[in-house]
Amino acid sequence: MKDSSEYLKKRAFxxxxxxxxxxxxxxxxLEDPSLPVHKLHLASSNRRDQLISRMEALAEERQVEIAHWDRKGLSRISKNSRxxxxxxxxLALPHYGTCEAFLRQYKNNSEKKPFELLALDGITNPQNLGMIIRSACAGGMDGIILPRKGCAQIDPLVIKASTGALFKTPILRCETLAKSLADFREAGARVCGLSSHAAMTLAEVSGEMPTIFVLGNETRGVSDTVAEQCNELLRIPMHNDVESLNVAVTAALISFRRQL
Amino acid sequence: MKDSSEYLKKRAFxxxxxxxxxxxxxxxxLEDPSLPVHKLHLASSNRRDQLISRMEALAEERQVEIAHWDRKGLSRISKNSRxxxxxxxxLALPHYGTCEAFLRQYKNNSEKKPFELLALDGITNPQNLGMIIRSACAGGMDGIILPRKGCAQIDPLVIKASTGALFKTPILRCETLAKSLADFREAGARVCGLSSHAAMTLAEVSGEMPTIFVLGNETRGVSDTVAEQCNELLRIPMHNDVESLNVAVTAALISFRRQL
Structure with missing residues (x-):
């Protein structure tokens, strides 16, 4: 049998x-030296203007590989031809991975220390995403589940708002959140959706089992298909009839709740 | 002796x-029916364009008094002629007042229930100010000290970001924060400045005495003159070498710290 470790290492990369x-x-x-840049991809159809020349020069300066593709090849890489x-x-982020890989590692680890994750369901504001990453990282969460669709994606604005925390926090990607949450439940995790109308409160969540806290869209909250995957719905008790908190504030209260 | 109650009522208004x-x-x-509008002030030098006509029509519709002033008179009211x-x-906000009035009421109240306030020292981002008000209100803080200078002031953007919480939270204005904090200390309050380099942590603050938590500028932190008025400096312990949190997140962690 062929040794698969080389293949797995490559896949992890x-x-x-x-x-x-x-x-x-x-x-x-490219202009930010703190970012771990891996490879620059250019469509051969690009007109060689000042911006493209500047990118090429920066890539050379940083000894970053440049790949040239036809228009179709590039759109396969960007996944957004528009x-x-x-x-x-x-970018080669050390803590950027997938839910699959995280679960695989958890199952293979005999220790099974209960983890705590945030899962984002339709967070569309990049500023909020950056602040969530920053707070979750500072609060010691084990990672953030970020679906490929329906959420703000990690772009320079998010990187900026996270003030560097992005490089220290496991970001776990998945295709659809509902499917991924089902996998986590199967592995023994509890899934808790935040909802201002819930009966149970955040303080009632014990820390003994692996838990995923689902944060919903800024105005609509947790979506129906995702709510179906939740074992519990939770609220944060509020004074003065305030109905909801900013989603990044909610993320911080969850992340820091045992340390204040 | 003349009865001063009428005068004091007017002053409070x-x-x-x-x-x-x-x-x-x-x-x-004027277009937002949820705002308690009291009086519209117009400079007589204004050209009567569409915008001014629209304001006048809205004010009439809402039965709001309109006052006309010369340019100088108007700038005395706006305090910002530029x-x-x-x-x-x-706007007539029910919970908008002054540090002086708050302290006067506290001293006259025989109960002396310990209060908790946030004080803002150079918070310049209106989005942050709105989120701070929202979190402090939801967390049940007794008020927010907002100096007239050096901070973002309450404008429609802040009102929007506070999502209505502004009308439920005592906002205590003062001229200079350092002077006002000195008055609070004299009245027996403890003043705690938040600083990422402090030795003491937020969890070590007991709830037995009236306390003011000072939040500093988004990048520079608490200013020197204000730090001089602090009895303690506090930090929120953080994982992963994160250096600081968003100031609105810090405000939320303080406001909710006993309820999570």
């Missing part, structure tokens, strides 16, 4: 790649 | 007035 696209985001990322403007960039 | 200015903010406030664009609007 590719799982850690975050691809951003669009001329301004890519240029800004907005990529012919450029994409891979 | 005038203390509760928040004056906003500028054509767009004033128009937006940006008022010839219009100002008084």
């Amino acid at each position: 590719y799982d850690s790649l975050l691809t951003i696209y669009g001329r301004k985001p890519v240029l800004e990322a 907005q990529d403007q012919g450029v994409a960039l891979d | 005038y203390d509760s007035l928040l004056t906003i200015y500028g054509r767009k903010p004033v128009l937006e406030a 940006q008022d664009q010839g219009v100002a609007l008084d």
